[in-house]
Amino acid sequence: MKKECSIVRDLLPLYVEDMVSEETAEYVIRHLDECPECLSELEILKGGAEPRKVEQTPAPKVDSSAPFKKVMKRMNRVFYSLSYSLVIFFIFLGFGWTGGENLMYNSLIMPIVGIFGYCVFGYRSVYKLPLLLLIIDMFVCVFKLVKLDLYSAFMWTIVYSLFVLVGIAIAFLLHYALRKEKD
């Protein structure tokens, strides 16, 4: 290293902090014009000095999607209760109103029960749906809302469970297709 370089390197930290006299600054500048090595040393010093000068306080994180999420959560809850009510309503309708043994109506109603039931229970606990069907059917039967003995009511429940399964399969396929589209 040249002697001049050595002097300039010693001065550079002071020069960066603007703590040298005008004459010294001129001297440093003149040298930097001719000496790329010292110039790059200055760049390094400047680069290192910068983060210390600019105290970077991270901006407080504001989750702008929070209100939206809240609305979605509420919507979900409304949707959930609505679906649950519809499931129960359609089971009553399918089993009670049709007298418990009308295949034509129930081949339409029970798949709807399956679709809404899938929304309520989800993929994992959709098995609760036939149980719910059985409970409601037995309830309807025991309280004489239909003229069926328990055995027939049970048998019809099994038949209707198959229709419910069709609805579940439709809902599952729709769910699957929509999720794939999102990806």
Ligand SMILES: [Zn+2]
């Ligand atoms: Zn130099």
